[in-house]
Amino acid sequence: MHSSRHLSPGDTIGILGGGQLGRMLAMAAARLGLRSHVFSPEPNAPAAQVATASITAAFEDTAALDTFARCVNVVTFEFENVPVETVAYLARLRPVHPGPAALDVAQDRLSEKNFLSRLGIATAPYREVNAAEQIPEALESVGRPAVLKTRRFGYDGKGQARVTREADILPAWEQIGGQPAILEGFINFSRELSVVAARGQDGRTACYDLVENRHENHILARTLAPARASEEQTGKARTIAETVLTALDYVGVLAVELFECPDGALLVNEIAPRVHNSGHWTMDACAVSQFEQHVRAVAGWPLGNPVRHSDAIMENLLGRQAAAWAAYLGQPDCVLHLYGKSAMRAGRKMGHVTHIYTKGKRPEEKDARRTVDAATQRTGR
Amino acid sequence: MHSSRHLSPGDTIGILGGGQLGRMLAMAAARLGLRSHVFSPEPNAPAAQVATASITAAFEDTAALDTFARCVNVVTFEFENVPVETVAYLARLRPVHPGPAALDVAQDRLSEKNFLSRLGIATAPYREVNAAEQIPEALESVGRPAVLKTRRFGYDGKGQARVTREADILPAWEQIGGQPAILEGFINFSRELSVVAARGQDGRTACYDLVENRHENHILARTLAPARASEEQTGKARTIAETVLTALDYVGVLAVELFECPDGALLVNEIAPRVHNSGHWTMDACAVSQFEQHVRAVAGWPLGNPVRHSDAIMENLLGRQAAAWAAYLGQPDCVLHLYGKSAMRAGRKMGHVTHIYTKGKRPEEKDARRTVDAATQRTGR
Numbered sequence: 080m081h082s083s084r085h086l087s088p089g090d091t092i093g094i095l096g097g098g099q100l101g102r103m104l105a106m107a108a109a110r111l112g113l114r115s116h117v118f119s120p121e122p123n124a125p126a127a128q129v130a131t132a133s134i135t136a137a138f139e140d141t142a143a144l145d146t147f148a149r150c151v152n153v154v155t156f157e158f159e160n161v162p163v164e165t166v167a168y169l170a171r172l173r174p175v176h177p178g179p180a181a182l183d184v185a186q187d188r189l190s191e192k193n194f195l196s197r198l199g200i201a202t203a204p205y206r207e208v209n210a211a212e213q214i215p216e217a218l219e220s221v222g223r224p225a226v227l228k229t230r231r232f233g234y235d236g237k238g239q240a241r242v243t244r245e246a247d248i249l250p251a252w253e254q255i256g257g258q259p260a261i262l263e264g265f266i267n268f269s270r271e272l273s274v275v276a277a278r279g280q281d282g283r284t285a286c287y288d289l290v291e292n293r294h295e296n297h298i299l300a301r302t303l304a305p306a307r308a309s310e311e312q313t314g315k316a317r318t319i320a321e322t323v324l325t326a327l328d329y330v331g332v333l334a335v336e337l338f339e340c341p342d343g344a345l346l347v348n349e350i351a352p353r354v355h356n357s358g359h360w361t362m363d364a365c366a367v368s369q370f371e372q373h374v375r376a377v378a379g380w381p382l383g384n385p386v387r388h389s390d391a392i393m394e395n396l397l398g399r400q401a402a403a404w405a406a407y408l409g410q411p412d413c414v415l416h417l418y419g420k421s422a423m424r425a426g427r428k429m430g431h432v433t434h435i436y437t438k439g440k441r442p443e444e445k446d447a448r449r450t451v452d453a454a455t456q457r458t459g460r
Numbered sequence: 461m462h463s464s465r466h467l468s469p470g471d472t473i474g475i476l477g478g479g480q481l482g483r484m485l486a487m488a489a490a491r492l493g494l495r496s497h498v499f500s501p502e503p504n505a506p507a508a509q510v511a512t513a514s515i516t517a518a519f520e521d522t523a524a525l526d527t528f529a530r531c532v533n534v535v536t537f538e539f540e541n542v543p544v545e546t547v548a549y550l551a552r553l554r555p556v557h558p559g560p561a562a563l564d565v566a567q568d569r570l571s572e573k574n575f576l577s578r579l580g581i582a583t584a585p586y587r588e589v590n591a592a593e594q595i596p597e598a599l600e601s602v603g604r605p606a607v608l609k610t611r612r613f614g615y616d617g618k619g620q621a622r623v624t625r626e627a628d629i630l631p632a633w634e635q636i637g638g639q640p641a642i643l644e645g646f647i648n649f650s651r652e653l654s655v656v657a658a659r660g661q662d663g664r665t666a667c668y669d670l671v672e673n674r675h676e677n678h679i680l681a682r683t684l685a686p687a688r689a690s691e692e693q694t695g696k697a698r699t700i701a702e703t704v705l706t707a708l709d710y711v712g713v714l715a716v717e718l719f720e721c722p723d724g725a726l727l728v729n730e731i732a733p734r735v736h737n738s739g740h741w742t743m744d745a746c747a748v749s750q751f752e753q754h755v756r757a758v759a760g761w762p763l764g765n766p767v768r769h770s771d772a773i774m775e776n777l778l779g780r781q782a783a784a785w786a787a788y789l790g791q792p793d794c795v796l797h798l799y800g801k802s803a804m805r806a807g808r809k810m811g812h813v814t815h816i817y818t819k820g821k822r823p824e825e826k827d828a829r830r831t832v833d834a835a836t837q838r839t840g841r
Contacts, residue, residue, distance in 0.1 A: 112798025
């Protein structure tokens with residue numbers, strides 16, 4: 080296997096991680112005539128079901144990593160918590176995109192915040208916290224209420240605890256397991272927005288439309304594309320994404336999660352160095368999806384045009400919500416995606432649906448919800 | 461493995477044949493959370509690269525067919541020339557959609573023409589021919605020029621020979637290998653059109669837009685969706701498709717190839733009991749593609765809405781044309797599909813591209829061609 084910077088059809092993309100993001104990457108690669116090889120610690124992973132080949136092994140298993148590297152032309156990953164050592168090991172054998180710098184920033188909330196601050200990109204006020212005794216001073220600095228967040232391995236609201244009064248400090252510190260953390264000032268945001276963007280090996284960038292996200296229990300429930308936003312906001316979001324991509328010398332797709340303050344200003348909440356749940360709508364409302372875009376970038380191919388041909392509402396199917404799959408099949412202009420997972424655990428991402436609308440004709444969110452609920456009740460099993 | 465009429469996510473569709481149609485079926489199944497198992501006589505088949513599992517064996521290998529049947533919940537096929545015996549054998553073990561009646565009609569041009577005639581559907585005039593001596597009388601009946609076609613195993617212009625004068629008769633008979641045949645009156649058609657339609661297990665039908673096809677060297681080069689056509693023509697095409705689907709008690713997707721006569725009348729050229737090259741545009745211009753539609757039908761699920769959200773021109777990439785893949789990547793609103801085939805043999809279907817346009821904004825065909833050619837020359841490798 081060669082390891083050229085530019086892949087040809089028939090070449091193989093190695094994907095670290097076997098979840099739904101890897102699955103959708105593998106399918107995008109297949110449509111472009113590329114093969115995929117999935118490396119996953121879990122057997123029968125969603126991505127392995129559709130990949131050309133797969134390996135089930137631990138990320139620390141260097142013999143398995145050697146085999147994997149021999150089978151692929153380039154390596155990418157579908158989630159940011161793959162061990163840095165694994166990526167570093169593979170990077171000596173094959174090109175890895177995005178590179179270790181992006182992982183470094185994304186795996187550590189403190190590095191991420193420092194990185195953004197150095198670029199002049201606004202975030203919530205934050206302070207490093209390595210012991211409970213440092214929290215009172217940090218609280219003075221960032222203001223109340225605040226949120227204590229572990230520096231590493233937090234996602235979907237895990238590893239977080241609210242701190243308002245002094246009495247919250249010790250319980251919060253215990254709740255996050257007494258790990259290195261940051262204390263963040265609480266942002267009283269009006270909306271959560273995000274932007275998914277990509278950078279190719281030629282340094283060009285491409286940015287999808289700014290979208291609006293609704294979270295429930297700290298998990299993404301729904302994305303509205305495009306966001307209702309001013310030109311200033313969409314321009315600002317694009318500039319942030321492009322600045323981050325360029326500063327990281329990034330190759331691939333990246334998501335920037337944003338908070339909109341009541342005055343309309345945008346703060347960066349976090350960066351995800353990968354394809355992102357809030358970009359799933361692009362599969363059905365754009366000619367080139369975020370998955371194809373990522374594949375193009377890591378393959379050394381030109382990026383595609385990120386323009387949307389339709390408006391969309393993407394809804395996640397979490398846990399038992401996926402049991403209503405048949406109801407969605409019966410709805411017009413609704414595209415169903417299921418991830419091949421068998422156990423419907425609470426909150427588990429089982430699939431998603433995209434409702435697509437002629438541009439400018441997307442109904443109000445509450446009306447869209449009403450239609451969906453009615454259909455689900457009428458035809459659900 | 462159960463063999464219920466209605467599949468659930470996680471169940472497996474068995475696909476006979478491993479080409480690009482099977483590949484795109486397997487990918488559509490995967491998006492819906494279904495697994496696919498490909499049975500193909502060829503190793504490393506395009507469909508096997510993306511299927512959950514595959515078997516490489518001859519269609520006559522009953523032990524392999526037994527294993528295949530045990531692994532799947534339902535069986536379908538991606539091309540109409542799979543042996544009837546194979547399908548009949550599997551039909552005793554698992555539901556097979558579409559059923560043997562459709563294969564029977566589609567594998568034999570005489571059965572097909574007789575079937576259509578019984579339904580009152582217009583075709584070219586035809587006569588059965590089992591010996592060279594029968595050709596002169598048949599020629600009188602169908603008129604000159606005429607085309608001699610083998611009853612079985614003809615595709616992309618293979619197994620056909622033109623007959624105008626008496627002197628053509630023996631060479632034509634030899635050219636088609638002296639097999640049972642039909643002689644068809646030559647239709648001086650103005651355009652070739654087609655319609656792709658589906659029927660679910662509940663008997664409901666769904667019909668995609670009538671499209672226009674351009675053939676070069678008897679192979680589909682380009683499909684324009686929708687066709688420029690009168691309301692009468694689109695209604696007529698839909699009625700023909702629905703009549704055929706219902707008469708065959710059909711389950712799945714089927715294509716009807718049509719000739720438009722200079723007076724605007726439509727004749728059926730042939731029926732393909734499967735997803736069809738002239739339906740590939742639906743992948744990028746409809747919420748529900750022909751592949752998903754076929755999967756829904758064979759899974760016993762409701763059909764999707766076949767409405768198109770964009771206009772499209774689909775171009776096949778034949779043989780060396782696929783070498784220009786990189787040029788297509790650089791074009792906006794152009795979706796590239798490659799089939800994972802390594803050898804670029806002349807005329808071999810290596811992939812296709814879909815150019816998508818806002819509805820009503822599709823350029824004239826010659827202008828679209830000019831843009832494509834320019835891009836291919838500019839950025840081609």
